[in-house]
Amino acid sequence: MKQTRWTCTLFACFLTAALLKAEPIDMDGYSFEIRHDTLFVSCDSLHIPGDLVVVLNDRTNIYKKLFHDETDDLMEDHPADDLYKNIWTRERINAYNTPIDSIPDSIYINCREFCMPAQGYITSKFGPRRYRFHYGTDVKVQIGDTIRAAFTGQVRIIDYEARGYGHYVVVRHDNGLETVYAHMSKVLVDENMRIYCGEPIGLGGNTGRSTGSHLHFETRYLGNAINPEMIIDFSTGNIRDDQYLIAKNTTFKYYEEQKALAAAKYYTVRSGDNLSTIARRYGTSVRSICRLSGIKETSILRVGQRLRIR
Numbered sequence: 001m002k003q004t005r006w007t008c009t010l011f012a013c014f015l016t017a018a019l020l021k022a023e024p025i026d027m028d029g030y031s032f033e034i035r036h037d038t039l040f041v042s043c044d045s046l047h048i049p050g051d052l053v054v055v056l057n058d059r060t061n062i063y064k065k066l067f068h069d070e071t072d073d074l075m076e077d078h079p080a081d082d083l084y085k086n087i088w089t090r091e092r093i094n095a096y097n098t099p100i101d102s103i104p105d106s107i108y109i110n111c112r113e114f115c116m117p118a119q120g121y122i123t124s125k126f127g128p129r130r131y132r133f134h135y136g137t138d139v140k141v142q143i144g145d146t147i148r149a150a151f152t153g154q155v156r157i158i159d160y161e162a163r164g165y166g167h168y169v170v171v172r173h174d175n176g177l178e179t180v181y182a183h184m185s186k187v188l189v190d191e192n193m194r195i196y197c198g199e200p201i202g203l204g205g206n207t208g209r210s211t212g213s214h215l216h217f218e219t220r221y222l223g224n225a226i227n228p229e230m231i232i233d234f235s236t237g238n239i240r241d242d243q244y245l246i247a248k249n250t251t252f253k254y255y256e257e258q259k260a261l262a263a264a265k266y267y268t269v270r271s272g273d274n275l276s277t278i279a280r281r282y283g284t285s286v287r288s289i290c291r292l293s294g295i296k297e298t299s300i301l302r303v304g305q306r307l308r309i310r
């Protein structure tokens with residue numbers, strides 16, 4: 001949380017100073033003063049954190065990062081390189097082809113340094129949706145709300161999908177997780193940029209396949225999605241545990257559900273159909289169709305209705 005606090009503290013001071021154009025401000029042993037177009041920060045140099053991040057909110061509500069050291073981004077090593085077998089590509093979110101079966105039974109992920117990506121209530125949970133699987137947690141945000149990096153890491157992908165994620169960012173973290181932030185109105189970082197936990201990476205939006213502004217947030221390990229709610233308590237905005245245990249049988253239990261969904265077959269009711277003829281045609285039973293489709297055996301079918309038959 002340290003970087004976040006520094007970001008917020010300095011940001012708040014900068015903004016206050018900028019708005020007031022006033023006398024020097026003293027805060028926690030730091031003094032801030034604007035002279036002409038320069039912000040002066042005075043303090044005991046021993047107290048400046050090595051990984052200080054300063055962000056600025058300008059009048060159009062766009063955050064900019066100051067003092068960004070671009071040599072950081074050119075580092076040859078990427079986060080968790082060993083784990084990811086040196087694969088660093090912007091081509092796909094899951095570029096690793098690592099089946100869940102090949103993941104060890106239990107792995108601890110260091111989550112001590114964490115920042116809530118967005119403050120808001122959950123609008124849609126991780127799990128099966130009607131005809132597809134939802135690999136993230138949706139959080140209500142307003143357009144322009146600051147979206148922050150959940151952990152420290154490096155930006156792997158920035159892209160735009162008009163019919164999917166809209167403007168989105170994928171970050172690889174030092175702790176081995178990857179996170180995805182989608183449907184944003186604006187991205188504030190660059191590919192390969194080193195970013196710190198709590199750093200603003202974008203602004204909330206409604207781009208791509210989205211109805212109503214929200215953040216679609218994913219947590220992944222070697223490309224395989226993990227329900228973000230297992231790691232983060234969205235009601236309090238805190239990490240559940242400093243060490244998140246990936247227990248294969250629990251964490252990836254949804255995989256079975258997902259496989260069943262992928263294998264699902266649907267049938268659209270036509271004129272003259274009834275449950276028994278459909279069941280016979282597809283070698284299944286009326287009871288099974290009713291269970292999968294969530295209807296009663298006595299239900300009257302209507303033309304155009306979708307039934308799940310497998």
Ligand SMILES: [Zn+2]
Pocket residue numbers: 124134136137138215216217
């Ligand atoms: Zn979503």
